[in-house]
Amino acid sequence: MKTPKFLLPVATAGVLALTLSACGGGGGGGTTAGGGDAEAGLDGRGPITYVQGKDNSNVVRPLIAKWNAAHPNEKVTFKEQTDQADQQHDDLVQHFQAKDAGYDVVDVDVVWTAEFAAKGWLQPLKDKMAFDTSAMLKPTVDSGTYKGTLYAAPQTSDGALLYYRKDLVPTPPKTWDEMMSMCSIAKQNNIGCYGGQLSKYEGLTVNASEAINSAGGSVLDKDGKPSLNTAEAKAGLENLAKAYADGNIPKEGITFQEELSRQAFQSGKLLFLRNWPYVYNLATTEGSSAVKDKLGIAPIPGKDGPGASSLGGHNLAVSVYSKNKATALDFLKFMTSEETEKFYATQGSLAPVLGSLYTDAALVKKLPYLPVLKTSIENAVPRPVTPFYPAVTKAIQENAYSAIKGEKPVDSALSDMQKSIESAGAGS
Amino acid sequence: MATEVGPTPVKAPASGGAPIHHGPKGVGEDNKILSQGKWASWLLAPTIIALAVVIIYPIISAIVMSFQKDAGLDPATGLFTAGGPAGVQNYVNWIAQQCSAPAGGTVACPPGTLGAQFWSATATTFFFTVVTVAFETVLGFWMAMIMARAFKGRSLVRAAVLVPWAIPTAVTAKLWFFIFAFEGIANKLFNTSILWTGSEWPAKWAVVIADVWKTTPFMALLILAGLQMIPAEVYEAAKVDGATAWQRFRLITLPLVKPALMVAILFRTLDALRMFDLPYILTGGANNTTTLSILVINQIRQGFNAAAALSTITFIIIFLVAFIFVRFLGANVVEQSGATGKGKK
Amino acid sequence: MTAATSSATSLRAEQDRGRRKAQNKEKWAQGRTYISAAVILIWCLAPAYWMVVTAFREVGFTYDTSILPTHVTLDNFNTAFDTSFGNRFGQALLNSVFIGGVVTLVSLIIGVFAAYALARLNFRFKYMVLGFILGASMFPGVALITPLFQLFTNIGWMGSYQALIIPNISFVLPLTVYTMTSFFREMPWELEESARVDGCTQGQAFRKVIMPLAAPAIFTTAILAFISSWNEFLIASQLSSDATQPVTVAIANFAGAQPNQIPYTAIMAAGTIVTIPLVILVLVFQRKIVAGLTAGAVK
Secondary structure (H helix, E strand, O other), X not given: OOOOOOHHHHHHHHHHHHHHHHHHOOOOOOOOOOHHHHHOOOOOOOOEEEEEOOOOOOOHHHHHHHHHHHOOOOOEEEEEOOXXXXXXXXXXXXXXXXXXXXXXXXXXXXXXXXXXXXXXOEOOOOHHHOOOOOOEOHHHHHHOEEOOEEOOEXXXXXXXXXXXXXXXXXOOOOEHHHHHHOHHHHHHOOOEEEEOOOOOOHHHHHHHHHHHHHOOOOXXXXXXXXXXXXXXXXXXXXXXXXXXXXXOOXXXXXXXXXHHHHHHHHOOOEEEEXXXXXXXXXXXXXXOOOOOOOEEEEOOEEXXXXXXXXXXXXXXXXXXXXOOHHHHHHHHHHHOOXXXXXXXXHHHOOXXXXXXXXXXXXXXXXXXXXXXXXXXXXXXXXXXXXXXXXXXHHHHHHHHHHHHHOOOOHHHHHHHXXXXXXXXXXXX | OHHXXXXXXXXXXXXXXXXXXXXXXXXXXXXXXXXHXXXXXXXXXXXXXXXXXXXXXXXXXXXXXXXXXXXXXEOOOOEEEOOOEOOOHHHHHHHHXXXXXXXXXXXXXXXXXXXXXXXXXXXXXXHHHHHXXXXXXXXHHHHHHHHHOOOOOHHHHHHXXXXXXXXXXXXXXXXXXXXXXXXXXXXXXXXXXXXXXOOHHHHHHHHHHHHHHHHHHHHHHHHHHHHHOOOHHHHHHHHHOOOOHHHHHHHHHHHHHHHHHHHHHHHHHHHHHOOOHHHHHHOOOOOOOOOHHHHHHHHHHHOHHHHHHHHHHHHHHHHHHHHHHHHHOOOOHHHHHHHHHHHHO | OOOOOOHHHHHHHHHHHHHHHHXXXXXXXXXXXXXXXXXXXXXXHHHHHHHHHHHOEOHHHOOOOOOOOOOEOOHHHHHHHOOOOOOOHHHHHHHHHHHHHHHHXXXXXXXXXXXXXXXXXXXXOHHHHHHHHHHOOOOOHHHHHHHHHHHHHHOOOOEXXXXXXXXXXXXXHHHHHHHHHHHHOXXXXXXXXXXXXXXXXXXXXXXXXXXXXXXXXXXXXXXXXXXXXXXXXXXXXXXXXXXXXXXXXXXXXXXXXXXXXXXXXXXXXXXHHHHHHHHHHHHHHHHHHHHHHHHHHHO
């Protein structure tokens, strides 16, 4: 009675907080491999939930309806996340940390696969859970593989294309140097020469890795260690830095993300554009497009032939916390079947992972860029496969951005990149 | 009623420290405080409980985590294993900008790591806070003074002022991104070709402009409410006494609006120090626009325990700012309200 | 003015001039007010105008920079409300109104209690309580998500309305308490005393005398609380479900017809729709605010 009573709630809250934080178990990643979880529920059948980012073109719903009609006892519920990749990532992390059995099958961006696998959240697709990838394009399978084990089934892919103005450039360039030599054409026509995605965000990682891989270098070696102190890596990044310094990449190129670069190309202000296949449909159909009939597509240029595109796309994985893994595996197979892939390609313009579909006459008629895209994906290199991807991508963005803007010599940018990635891998 | 109450608000700020009179009814001071304390605890309990569950609990759990190491990779299995206790290492790493070295131990963080950005992010955060709050205070005051006047269309202006604020931040940021694009309307309207998001100062100003646009209404509205509490007679009296407009502003408006103004500035400052969405969407933190909150969320994706340490550091920085504010700039509702309470009882 | 000969008329002219000077000054002041008001309107509305113009543009002309509306279409609004792709914008609007309403109401009620205690009562640890309340708005919001997520998962609240409402209440409470405290200490509390002398209990005196006087401050605070909850995104993006998501999350869910395409026009349409209820709200409460304020000024 002598102590003011109002302190009571504070004290209660404090006790409550301490108890809860003990239960929370440090929430952040203190994870053991979850061996027990990976063995559990392998034969389980029953209703499951499929989690994916925004279903842009309404392709998932009809597929799930079809599945549910055929499997009345193993119905799939669709949980749709936002359209923002970062938020999808964070949402998955939250649910995995909470060991949520409600997220059975998850759609993961190719760059998250290694991180989630290393955290022990993804069910290895082997033994009872084995999944056949023989018909799929190799780079897409690599993107779902971590330390030699498949953790995620490739579902859709994406590769870079070089869009060019066929009214000004009769034959597309095969190499980077050839493309740069054609920039005089752009000058004569008073337009910018080349545009990619060089704003400081994930797109810059894609573009910078492409430049490095296309010149014969690599960001990480086979063991996942950084390998940027090489002449090839230097040549690759220098290509971008030099093009920006020379004005072959217009000065606003440093602000471009996918949409702004598409806009610049579509309004006739660029001779060459590096972008994803989605541009094709929009540039040929949108009312404001000035390049409707002048649009050519080619593989991105490399050192002496097609360049090494970064790989986009999504993989499907089964959560180790799922209780119905047998159903989940069947659903995985259903969602990557030839029929589904075809439906994805025709309805959603999503690039298939099955090599055979790229030569399917009916599909090519609908999506004329498919043969070129096949070349792109076959030559593609997955973005660095590493559980430290968030740190690696930041290291690339930060340093490539400075190098391209000329604020830092390419050499020291690469050595800083190397050191940053080493430091991330060293653990804290 | 009118005569009796008029001067009170003028008196209040002046009453400063000393209590005016105490319970004349002869009840012991201690007893009174006790019974009032009992009342107060009932009245305050809901607020305290709500804050404890949703805010204090996460803060405590973050502080606990900040003394743990982040998970490291087991080279044999390629799987993450729990990091164990870290002592104050996470804090030291941030403040000294030290990162793990491949050979063990720590080295100065190379550019490209988040650790290398701590002090620059702190500087950026303070820059944004000082500049945006200054602009918002001045503009907000001006808007409030206009809106307090009687003129036709006043309600239109009052509603219009709230429009920027009513648009969700996520939309605002996209809108300004769109406006500040190289081929966007801003460059077209002013016939410039500025790379708004492509170099340091334009990027910083882009963030400042967008933030000032968005949050000035908050200031304006709070100051307006303060202005409305000043009785018109006070101004009339000053006018009769021949005070100039500037004198009226400095000697009447400012002191009387001060409590409301200080609360507004205090909360805007706390908010600005935690600024996140706007620079995150507008510039992605490029060109030195990374704030502490952006650094926190980037770090959360790389390791939660180090992020918890950074959150705690941010919390301490903000706490110090708030302390200085309350202590030296008089944004103190306690002292003044305490005095009033004692005075009246 | 014609007869400047007689001294009487001259005097009248003098007075006239004086009056006209005063009138001119008045007019000039009025003119300045209108000019300032116009500047405020342009500053606040020009970017919003751009949002509306873009909202009415065809998707294919998203990046058009004509200042006047061109390629006008309602498609973007249809897209926003179209439910066939799983967008639940209409539902999300209702959710936002509901969440905002409850948050405002609850935080005002308990905030007024707390502010009354802080402004009117004497008790120990007042500084501590104020510091505690203020301290709650100092932690980076982004770092609150994970602990809250785990807390709500443990007690099975994930995706529920209360999981969105309670954090929002806590976010707006510090501001509510501080604003109300600072206003309360400006109140003429003598009135409360006299009401008590007239036989009211303290509660009655507070309700019947003080509350009406505090109305403008309360409405101002209510608007602050409502908009702040209306704008909240971070927590909602992680803790809401399809059925409970507020409008900010729904907008982030807008997707282009093609992957990578950012549907600016639809986002701007959604922004426009979201802004309208707020403007209506302000115009409705405008009366209340002004009425309350004038009452306050007269007293």
